[in-house]
Amino acid sequence: MTLADVLATTGPAPASEVAVELTPILDESAKREIRRAVLTAIAVPGYQVPFGSREMPVARGWGSGGLQISLAVVGDDDVVKVYDQGEDGGVNAANLRRLIRRSEGVKTTTDAREASVIQTRHRVPEDELIADQILVLQVPVPEPLRGIERDMNELRRMHAEADYARMWVSLYEDIVRNGVITRTTGYPCLVDGRYVIATTPIPRWDVPPLHQAKFLSLFGAGREKRIYAIPPYTDVEPLTFDDVPFEVEEVSEPCRCGLICPGDEQGAYLVELPAQDGTSQWVCSDTDWCTRHRVANGVLGSEALDDADELW
Amino acid sequence: MGYVAAKGGFDAIQAAETLVRRRRIEGRSSWLELDQIVDRLRYSVDRVMGEGGLWDEQLSARAFRQAEGDVIEAAHLIRAHRSTLPRFGYARVVDADEIDVLRRIVPAFREPPGPQLLGRTLDYTGRLLDQTPEDEGRRQAAEAAANRRERVVSTQVSADEPTVDQRVPGRLIDVLRNLDALVDRRRDDDPEPVDISRVAARPGAPRSARLSTMARAETGALVQLWYRNILGPDRNLHEVTLGEVRHGRLPIEVQNPLTGETVPIGSVRVTEVEAIEDLDGVEEDRTRFDVGYGICLGHNERKAIAMANLDVAVDRAAGDGPLEQSVLMTTDGLDASGFLEHLKLPHYVTFRSMMERKTAMREAAGTKRQERLAQGRSDCEVTDVSGDAGAPVEREDVLR
Amino acid sequence: MAVPVLTGTPSQAAFDAILRSLSEPGSIRQLPPSPSPEVPAYAMVALALGDIDLGVCVDDDPMHPVALMLRAATGMTITGRDNAQFVVCSNEAVPVGNLLTGTALAPEDAARLTIAVDDLDADGDGAVVLRGPGVPGERRLCVRGLDRKTLLSLGRTSGTFPAGIDTWLVTAEGRIAAIPRSTTVTQGEH
Numbered sequence: 001m002t003l004a005d006v007l008a009t010t011g012p013a014p015a016s017e018v019a020v021e022l023t024p025i026l027d028e029s030a031k032r033e034i035r036r037a038v039l040t041a042i043a044v045p046g047y048q049v050p051f052g053s054r055e056m057p058v059a060r061g062w063g064s065g066g067l068q069i070s071l072a073v074v075g076d077d078d079v080v081k082v083y084d085q086g087e088d089g090g091v092n093a094a095n096l097r098r099l100i101r102r103s104e105g106v107k108t109t110t111d112a113r114e115a116s117v118i119q120t121r122h123r124v125p126e127d128e129l130i131a132d133q134i135l136v137l138q139v140p141v142p143e144p145l146r147g148i149e150r151d152m153n154e155l156r157r158m159h160a161e162a163d164y165a166r167m168w169v170s171l172y173e174d175i176v177r178n179g180v181i182t183r184t185t186g187y188p189c190l191v192d193g194r195y196v197i198a199t200t201p202i203p204r205w206d207v208p209p210l211h212q213a214k215f216l217s218l219f220g221a222g223r224e225k226r227i228y229a230i231p232p233y234t235d236v237e238p239l240t241f242d243d244v245p246f247e248v249e250e251v252s253e254p255c256r257c258g259l260i261c262p263g264d265e266q267g268a269y270l271v272e273l274p275a276q277d278g279t280s281q282w283v284c285s286d287t288d289w290c291t292r293h294r295v296a297n298g299v300l301g302s303e304a305l306d307d308a309d310e311l312w
Numbered sequence: 313m314g315y316v317a318a319k320g321g322f323d324a325i326q327a328a329e330t331l332v333r334r335r336r337i338e339g340r341s342s343w344l345e346l347d348q349i350v351d352r353l354r355y356s357v358d359r360v361m362g363e364g365g366l367w368d369e370q371l372s373a374r375a376f377r378q379a380e381g382d383v384i385e386a387a388h389l390i391r392a393h394r395s396t397l398p399r400f401g402y403a404r405v406v407d408a409d410e411i412d413v414l415r416r417i418v419p420a421f422r423e424p425p426g427p428q429l430l431g432r433t434l435d436y437t438g439r440l441l442d443q444t445p446e447d448e449g450r451r452q453a454a455e456a457a458a459n460r461r462e463r464v465v466s467t468q469v470s471a472d473e474p475t476v477d478q479r480v481p482g483r484l485i486d487v488l489r490n491l492d493a494l495v496d497r498r499r500d501d502d503p504e505p506v507d508i509s510r511v512a513a514r515p516g517a518p519r520s521a522r523l524s525t526m527a528r529a530e531t532g533a534l535v536q537l538w539y540r541n542i543l544g545p546d547r548n549l550h551e552v553t554l555g556e557v558r559h560g561r562l563p564i565e566v567q568n569p570l571t572g573e574t575v576p577i578g579s580v581r582v583t584e585v586e587a588i589e590d591l592d593g594v595e596e597d598r599t600r601f602d603v604g605y606g607i608c609l610g611h612n613e614r615k616a617i618a619m620a621n622l623d624v625a626v627d628r629a630a631g632d633g634p635l636e637q638s639v640l641m642t643t644d645g646l647d648a649s650g651f652l653e654h655l656k657l658p659h660y661v662t663f664r665s666m667m668e669r670k671t672a673m674r675e676a677a678g679t680k681r682q683e684r685l686a687q688g689r690s691d692c693e694v695t696d697v698s699g700d701a702g703a704p705v706e707r708e709d710v711l712r
Numbered sequence: 713m714a715v716p717v718l719t720g721t722p723s724q725a726a727f728d729a730i731l732r733s734l735s736e737p738g739s740i741r742q743l744p745p746s747p748s749p750e751v752p753a754y755a756m757v758a759l760a761l762g763d764i765d766l767g768v769c770v771d772d773d774p775m776h777p778v779a780l781m782l783r784a785a786t787g788m789t790i791t792g793r794d795n796a797q798f799v800v801c802s803n804e805a806v807p808v809g810n811l812l813t814g815t816a817l818a819p820e821d822a823a824r825l826t827i828a829v830d831d832l833d834a835d836g837d838g839a840v841v842l843r844g845p846g847v848p849g850e851r852r853l854c855v856r857g858l859d860r861k862t863l864l865s866l867g868r869t870s871g872t873f874p875a876g877i878d879t880w881l882v883t884a885e886g887r888i889a890a891i892p893r894s895t896t897v898t899q900g901e902h
């Protein structure tokens with residue numbers, strides 16, 4: 001093997017026939033390593049696969065894990081959506097979207113229904129995702145048991161032996177002490193009856209759509225160097241007791257688009273817009289979904305949707 | 313909200329970038345040359361190379377300038393640049409004995425074998441703020457530059473330049489070994505250094521992973537961890553004496569893939585430290601010492617000393633207690649500051665969920681109280697029940 | 713002779729088929745065309761994913777031309793099958809026992825196995841039934857050119873979960889289906 005061969009093997013992905021000049025941010029060998037970790041994660045649903053997380057042009061904690069997965073999985077034909085807190089226009093989402101575009105030359109969209117790969121921080125799209133769509137979740141803290149154990153060797157043992165007794169005890173104590181399970185986002189779930197995972201910090205509202213989903217979920221924790229996955233059609237059960245129903249976030253007020261969470265059949269996760277006087281308005285956190293509903297309700301003109309196409 | 317905001321995100325980023333670029337490029341002073349940064353801000357450049365994990369003075373100076381003097385930000389630029397580079401192969405493992413020293417001190421002995429070579433150090437300079445007027449400073453710099461040129465022309469070696477014998481001295485550890493003053497914990501089960509940029513090191517990792525992690529760690533983080541073990545609640549360090557403190561050049565060689573020959577491709581400057589620890593543990597050989605090792609790119613003695621101390625401390629703790637995990641997982645500057653700064657990102661989705669649970673808890677407490685009141689029990693007892701939950705619940709105290 | 717290195721778009725396309733076949737075990741996907749005649753379709757998994765610090769074993773034969781090709785293209789070391797991250801079988805006669813399965817503490821240390829088969833079909837005589845993550849209820853897969861005993865030894869029975877082997881079955885035309893270690897393989901009722 002010559003040096004030229006090595007170069008060809010390990011060099012940055014060659015820019016294919018794309019008009020713009022690409023700025024690759026991961027070399028081919030790093031992509032292959034991430035791909036191997038992704039495959040192991042799928043084969044062992046819920047297991048946190050260690051990988052040699054590379055430094056990205058974004059800081060650790062700012063979606064570097066999700067970004068590495070997105071860069072490793074997307075191809076020329078993919079259409080990518082990136083959003084943060086449900087908002088496509090969030091500054092960090094805009095930045096990540098730009099990086100993926102410039103590195104891989106893919107198309108982007110804000111419409112979850114049109115996207116083949118969706119990178120997200122803290123939300124699952126309100127739209128029902130379908131087979132072959134890939135959801136890439138940015139994970140700040142991949143370890144669901146860290147609240148009850150800090151020692152990494154012990155954590156490793158607990159997962160290896162599926163020893164989640166202390167997790168159950170802590171949930172039980174929570175109820176005794178507080179009357180409810182006080183876990184908020186990132187609710188611990190049992191995947192395929194085997195591994196407990198942290199559901200990133202998505203709200204509890206977003207947990208049920210992960211159960212027996214048609215799509216593939218990939219979780220990337222760049223700073224902690226872990227990747228885990230929920231394959232399609234896999235059981236995802238929030239940890240709770242038979243007589244304590246799993247509770248999602250309740251709101252009785254409607255959004256400007258008319259949606260209510262969760263009583264409405266087609267509800268959505270709403271976030272609060274507080275006013276100085278203590279009153280609040282509520283709006284959907286999923287901005288694209290909300291806009292589409294407002295257009296459908298005649299609150300917004302259809303040009304609001306056209307604007308989406310101009311989203312670089 | 314909606315698309316106005318969607319477009320707003322892009323516009324906001326562009327505006328921020330314009331502001332950054334304007335100050336970086338325009339400034340109000342003359343352009344800062346890379347040579348100037350390498351030459352005059354060398355400690356910063358060395359830190360950027362060390363924490364960035366890449367030896368390239370010009371590139372690090374460029375990163376340091378782009379980061380407007382923020383060392384961690386500059387190290388981030390260097391590491392992200394690394395991620396785009398293909399890996400051609402691995403250098404031959406270099407024997408640290410091949411170091412060509414620029415400075416060497418051995419605090420443990422008055423006259424060790426080999427030189428005490430003070431070299432270029434701030435250690436004994438008076439820490440007085442130099443208030444030489446700027447014009448005078450410029451004049452002195454110009455004069456010094458002229459003298460240097462003369463010196464090069466006359467190829468005259470000044471008296472304080474070390475000779476070749478002095479520059480490749482033996483090391484104290486061998487002396488101590490010959491005096492049978494050391495425990496021997498040399499091992500042969502870690503022959504290939506762990507490449508921490510490709511493998512996620514976790515507790516139980518080989519020593520080479522620990523050393524690599526510390527070599528790239530943030531200097532302040534290592535110093536803090538060291539001090540915490542001296543003075544703070546973790547007491548993994550006992551009585552350390554420094555054996556070797558060296559700053560010098562190490563040759564880098566690779567194997568030619570075609571001929572198989574070893575070819576020198578340059579050298580890197582490193583700081584190397586051997587720290588002697590007084591063993592005092594019940595299970596330890598208290599009649600002997602142990603030695604910890606530290607090495608890092610560039611001239612950074614604080615880091616190498618902390619590293620050598622922590623290396624032996626982790627070994628002595630032997631997996632007992634959190635030190636190994638602290639060293640491996642909490643000393644990286646990019647990890648820690650990236651995560652800290654991510655708190656600035658919007659968190660309103662998660663915060664909404666937290667607010668909802670606060671309400672739910674209050675409602676649950678209200679319901680409980682009502683139930684109990686209906687059963688004719690006093691408020692006092694109710695309070696008692698909620699407070700009597702056995703061991704306190706460990707809160708999910710991780711950051712989201 | 714040029715080394716059939718796989719990078720960029722073809723590499724991603726191969727990975728895409730490998731990924732989607734694994735996500736939905738037993739579903740049949742299509743690999744991109746082989747980059748050169750010396751790369752049989754069954755070598756594509758190792759070619760797309762192999763790297764300099766990994767080991768490969770083809771038919772237990774260190775001099776197998778496909779092994780030599782993979783070494784040249786990816787930098788992988790040719791090893792015995794008990795030590796290989798990629799194990800490649802060009803035909804059903806090759807035994808598939810004694811591979812790396814990883815452990816409960818490190819499931820990632822498992823081998824990825826590729827077996828060349830004659831044909832794959834969504835159903836048919838002698839189809840096996842797959843269940844587990846990635847399978848809605850159950851999915852049938854008919855494999856021609858792989859003996860039944862081997863087929864039933866894949867998936868969940870290849871190790872003590874989470875240890876085990878992830879397997880890809882590949883036809884000469886590049887049709888590919890996967891049986892990861894999480895999949896239970898049972899006899900169809902034909």
Ligand SMILES: [Zn+2]
Nearest residue numbers: 255257284290
């Ligand atoms: Zn709405």
